[in-house]
Amino acid sequence: MEFAPFDSRHYETRPVADGYREWSETYDAAMGPELDLALAAALSEDDLAWPEIRAACDLACGTGRIGAWLKARGVATVDGADVTPEMLRRAEEKGVYRKLACADMTATPFPGGAYDLITSVLAVEHVSDLGAFYREASRLAKPVDARFIVVGYHPHFLLRGIPTHFRNASGENVAIENHVHLFRDHFRAARAHGWAPATLDESVVDEAWVARSPRWERHFMRPASFLILWRRARRDSASHP
Numbered sequence: 001m002e003f004a005p006f007d008s009r010h011y012e013t014r015p016v017a018d019g020y021r022e023w024s025e026t027y028d029a030a031m032g033p034e035l036d037l038a039l040a041a042a043l044s045e046d047d048l049a050w051p052e053i054r055a056a057c058d059l060a061c062g063t064g065r066i067g068a069w070l071k072a073r074g075v076a077t078v079d080g081a082d083v084t085p086e087m088l089r090r091a092e093e094k095g096v097y098r099k100l101a102c103a104d105m106t107a108t109p110f111p112g113g114a115y116d117l118i119t120s121v122l123a124v125e126h127v128s129d130l131g132a133f134y135r136e137a138s139r140l141a142k143p144v145d146a147r148f149i150v151v152g153y154h155p156h157f158l159l160r161g162i163p164t165h166f167r168n169a170s171g172e173n174v175a176i177e178n179h180v181h182l183f184r185d186h187f188r189a190a191r192a193h194g195w196a197p198a199t200l201d202e203s204v205v206d207e208a209w210v211a212r213s214p215r216w217e218r219h220f221m222r223p224a225s226f227l228i229l230w231r232r233a234r235r236d237s238a239s240h241p
Helices: 016-023 037-041 065-072 085-094 130-140 155-159 183-192 207-212 214-219
Strands: 012-014 055-059 077-082 099-102 117-121 147-153 165-167 173-176 195-204 223-232
Touching: 012 016, 016 085, 016 165, 016 173, 037 065, 037 147, 037 195, 037 223, 055 065, 055 130, 065 077, 065 085, 065 117, 077 085, 085 099, 117 130, 130 183, 130 195, 147 155, 155 223, 183 195, 183 223, 207 214
Parallel strands: 012 173, 055 077, 055 117, 077 099, 117 147
Antiparallel strands: 147 223, 165 173, 195 223
16 A cells, blocks of 8 residues: 555655665664564574574665674575665675675565575565565575565554654655555465465564653554564465465
């Protein structure tokens, strides 16, 4: 669904590449762990057998925060793709990627069937076509035992009219183009491309979160982001919407 009918803040809205180009210099400083890394860190050894994950592909890798997280967990090879050159330069500075490509995450130049793990963190809300998103992840994944971590901005926030946004150098709030995907949309698109759900988790703004970031108090006890861990399903078990 388009976000515009739900927009309650009416910030000036940038296309994805333009928005993240402007945000790239302050992105790492602005991002705490609550929206993404805290959810990923909660995955168990049963969810992700880290010693078995040799190669990962980080879709919409941004400044490389997730690439660094993967390397810290012993993933030997991490490749990344992003549409914003300025974000890629930040990622390259971290020195954690084997290859970086300036490409849309639904159509990367990386080889098919090459990765044990695919990740996409705080980016799927910018995708209009979920089918293309899950199809590309399926193409990249190894045919057996591959995993796909999707962390997204919670549809609850978007339906309340709050877009992905940041404060620019002039102190103005700027939004980045969003699309609203319900969980049913994710499940239909993912299963159609051979992914089976393994874990679903959600971040909720709690007292500890507010203590670290008081500006979140207005969202107390509301879900802010989600994580879905997918496993590569057998071809004959994938269903279609």
